[in-house]
Amino acid sequence: xxxxxxxxxxxxxxRTADEIRRLADPARHYRFMEVCGGHTHAxxxxxxxxxxxxxxxxxxxxxxxVCVLPxxxxxxxxxxxxxxxxxxxxVIFAAFGDMMRVPxxxxxxxxxxxxxxxxxxxxxxxxxxKLAKANPGKxxxxxxxxxxxxxxxxxxxxxxxxxxxxxxxxxxxNHVTIIPAIRAILDSPDMRLDAFxxxxxxxxxxxxxxxxxIVQNERKPIVISGFxxxxxxxxxxxxxxxxxxGEAKVENQYRRVVPWEGNRAALRAMAxxxxxxPYFEWRGLGFISQSALRIRDAYAEWDTExxxxxxxxxxxxxxxxxxxxxxxxxxxPHQCKLFGRECTPEHPIGALMVSSEGxxxxxxxxxxxxxxMVNILSRTA
Amino acid sequence: xxxxxxLRNIAENTAPQVRFREPQIEMAHGAGGKASRRLVEGxxxxxxxxxxxxxxxxxxxxxxxxxxxxxxxxxxxxxxxSFPGGSIGELAVNGTVNDLAVSxxxxxxxxxxxVLEAGLPTELLEAEVRAMANAARKAGVKxxxxxxxxxxHGKADRMYITTTGIGSPLPGVRIDPRxxxxxxxxxxSGPIGDHGITILLARGELDLEADLRSDTxxxxxxxxxxxxxxxxxxxxxxxxxxxxAATSLNELARDCGLGIALFEDNVPVRDAVRGAxxxxxxxxxxxxxxxxxLAVVAREFADAAITxxxxxxxxxxxxxxxxxxxxPAGSVLASTSYGGSRIVDMLVGDPLPRIC
Numbered sequence: 001x002x003x004x005x006x007x008x009x010x011x012x013x014x015r016t017a018d019e020i021r022r023l024a025d026p027a028r029h030y031r032f033m034e035v036c037g038g039h040t041h042a043x044x045x046x047x048x049x050x051x052x053x054x055x056x057x058x059x060x061x062x063x064x065x066v067c068v069l070p071x072x073x074x075x076x077x078x079x080x081x082x083x084x085x086x087x088x089x090x091v092i093f094a095a096f097g098d099m100m101r102v103p104x105x106x107x108x109x110x111x112x113x114x115x116x117x118x119x120x121x122x123x124x125x126x127x128x129x130k131l132a133k134a135n136p137g138k139x140x141x142x143x144x145x146x147x148x149x150x151x152x153x154x155x156x157x158x159x160x161x162x163x164x165x166x167x168x169x170x171x172x173x174n175h176v177t178i179i180p181a182i183r184a185i186l187d188s189p190d191m192r193l194d195a196f197x198x199x200x201x202x203x204x205x206x207x208x209x210x211x212x213x214i215v216q217n218e219r220k221p222i223v224i225s226g227f228x229x230x231x232x233x234x235x236x237x238x239x240x241x242x243x244x245x246g247e248a249k250v251e252n253q254y255r256r257v258v259p260w261e262g263n264r265a266a267l268r269a270m271a272x273x274x275x276x277x278p279y280f281e282w283r284g285l286g287f288i289s290q291s292a293l294r295i296r297d298a299y300a301e302w303d304t305e306x307x308x309x310x311x312x313x314x315x316x317x318x319x320x321x322x323x324x325x326x327x328x329x330x331x332x333p334h335q336c337k338l339f340g341r342e343c344t345p346e347h348p349i350g351a352l353m354v355s356s357e358g359x360x361x362x363x364x365x366x367x368x369x370x371x372x373m374v375n376i377l378s379r380t381a
Numbered sequence: 382x383x384x385x386x387x388l389r390n391i392a393e394n395t396a397p398q399v400r401f402r403e404p405q406i407e408m409a410h411g412a413g414g415k416a417s418r419r420l421v422e423g424x425x426x427x428x429x430x431x432x433x434x435x436x437x438x439x440x441x442x443x444x445x446x447x448x449x450x451x452x453x454x455x456x457x458x459x460x461x462x463s464f465p466g467g468s469i470g471e472l473a474v475n476g477t478v479n480d481l482a483v484s485x486x487x488x489x490x491x492x493x494x495x496v497l498e499a500g501l502p503t504e505l506l507e508a509e510v511r512a513m514a515n516a517a518r519k520a521g522v523k524x525x526x527x528x529x530x531x532x533x534h535g536k537a538d539r540m541y542i543t544t545t546g547i548g549s550p551l552p553g554v555r556i557d558p559r560x561x562x563x564x565x566x567x568x569x570s571g572p573i574g575d576h577g578i579t580i581l582l583a584r585g586e587l588d589l590e591a592d593l594r595s596d597t598x599x600x601x602x603x604x605x606x607x608x609x610x611x612x613x614x615x616x617x618x619x620x621x622x623x624x625x626a627a628t629s630l631n632e633l634a635r636d637c638g639l640g641i642a643l644f645e646d647n648v649p650v651r652d653a654v655r656g657a658x659x660x661x662x663x664x665x666x667x668x669x670x671x672x673x674x675l676a677v678v679a680r681e682f683a684d685a686a687i688t689x690x691x692x693x694x695x696x697x698x699x700x701x702x703x704x705x706x707x708x709p710a711g712s713v714l715a716s717t718s719y720g721g722s723r724i725v726d727m728l729v730g731d732p733l734p735r736i737c
Binding site for chain 2: 001004008009010013014017044045046047048050051096097098100101110111113114120121122123124127146150229345346355356357364365366367
């Protein structure tokens with residue numbers, strides 16, 4: 001398959017892995033954070049850790065949209081679906097497949113669907129708008145999630161809803177921004193990182209410039225990376241070269257997709273529809289200032305939060321769950337007290353165990369028993 | 382202790398142990414993965430089958446007054462009713478024929494139950510009954526009876542079909558996961574994921590199109606060809622329907638207590654299925670099939686099995702996709718040609734597209 005197979009080519013993968021071993025100083029321990037959940041998924045999906053020397057440690061970052069969503073927001077969204085809008089239209093809850101298993105206090109959207117709530121999986125926000133047009137007697141609420149990757153398509157959909165005058169449609173906006181999350185991680189005192197594998201899809205929209213403060217203020221290299229095995233290995237080569245030369249700069253490995261300046265049309269659409277919230281709660285990371293988007297007043301009619309009486313539920317995470325530490329990369333998934341016991345993909349307590357981009361689910365599905373076996377073997381040895 | 386108390390005590394101590402503790406049935410309990418297994422093993426098996434230690438199989442093999450028969454049943458609730466490459470009627474016949482085939486039996490007779498929703502157009506029903514007659518003729522199975530129930534409009538999704546089939550055991554083959562040994566080979570009959578992805582796209586919710594058809598068919602000719610070539614060396618078979626190949630192989634690993642090493646690059650997957658899976662964040666190993674089967678064959682007979690499959694129409698793409706090994710016991714480990722490896726787990730719930 002084109003654009004996929006060439007980035008999984010066995011000989012090139014082996015050669016790049018050799019190059020990594022050659023560049024990595026055996027006397028040194030490297031800690032690289034992959035910011036994006038897509039990268040976390042790829043690392044486990046392709047078993048990339050098997051190809052890396054043991055002194056290169058990959059730390060999973062906060063870039064999984066459903067993982068950082070506080071449970072209260074899920075409850076808020078679900079609480080609206082059984083209600084009616086001001087014209088007494090019943091509400092249809094529409095969201096990406098990613099959201100469907102994310103637990104709220106009274107269960108996930110999928111569980112609510114099984115109990116009779118009208119829950120629809122959509123592939124893009126514009127499909128949700130289509131749904132509204134096809135169901136004029138109902139109100140479609142799109143539960144929007146994602147970083148700058150998905151925010152532009154939500155923005156364009158809102159612009160279209162306004163220009164076409166579709167009034168039975170609104171967006172419950174949970175879009176967040178990546179840079180403040182990285183900043184929060186770097187500000188965390190228990191975090192020691194050598195470099196970053198930068199998010200690929202987010203950067204197609206925001207470009208590479210917004211990362212420059214990391215290299216200027218923190219002196220840490222960052223390489224924007226693609227998601228195939230060769231992409232990620234090449235990014236690690238680039239990081240090692242920078243570190244060996246004592247450099248710290250922003251480099252773009254994913255040039256076939258990411259323009260240095262970003263996508264101006266997408267940024268314009270976002271600026272037209274969204275403004276920064278003064279602060280927003282992130283699961284595990286707490287309140288981070290200017291880290292999320294709200295819908296501008298010019299689009300108030302399509303803003304679920306302005307149109308409905310959103311309860312504003314706040315749910316504290318179970319004390320024993322250590323989602324925050326895992327999200328910040330302080331703990332590895334299996335080091336959480338609940339991992340694999342109370343918290344499994346079937347009975348997730350935190351969203352990290354739900355999304356295939358969540359490090360706990362990725363670790364559980366692809367690595368868990370492998371590691372457990374290695375642990376047993378090393379203990380008996 | 383009074384006699385009554387003694388009796389009560391005996392009754393309590395011999396009562397079947399129900400281990401299923403979930404407060405209500407969720408969709409996942411029907412999706413063929415871990416939750417389905419918990420329901421069957423924790424509630425149905427202890428109450429209905431007693432303390433049987435037999436691993437759960439696709440069909441039961443019984444001896445009645447000396448006559449050996451195989452029996453199985455399956456319900457079909459697919460939406461939409463028809464899709465490229467097939468429809469619910471065809472699935473209902475082939476599904477039961479295939480469950481018998483992978484248990485090592487040839488389907489002989491079948492009874493059918495229709496649950497119909499009031500308001501269902503006769504034209505639709507007739508089309509499905511014709512599809513069933515056609516599929517039964519192709520598979521060489523007689524439909525010998527049935528039952529019809531009609532429920533109120535809105536109480537069922539147009540129509541549900543249940544088929545129950547009996548079959549005669551194929552001579553020279555005995556399927557038992559406990560006979561699987563280290564070094565045995567895992568055989569797959571052809572490309573995976575066609576049915577599941579076809580259905581996902583046919584629902585029309587994703588606005589994606591691909592040139593893809595369901596693989597629904599009777600796999601009996603393929604199974605018979607393999608049995609003729611490798612009979613006693615075939616230790617286990619299964620048709621990887623809901624939950625896909627990953628779920629079937631995990632069940633095998635659990636039932637035989639050994640590990641399954643999967644060579645991921647050998648697993649045949651059509652480009653359209655791969656593309657849809659890459660796009661939607663799904664794993665072809667988790668996607669349902671309706672016309673393929675997996676088998677474990679003793680190492681010495683694996684090539685003979687493959688040769689026999691390749692020589693049978695519809696088996697041209699059969700492949701050895703893995704091997705039984707000691708470790709990781711009870712798990713499936715996929716390795717790639719560039720040296721990475723990962724655990725392949727059972728599916729949790731239904732496969733859902735991943736976007737952000």
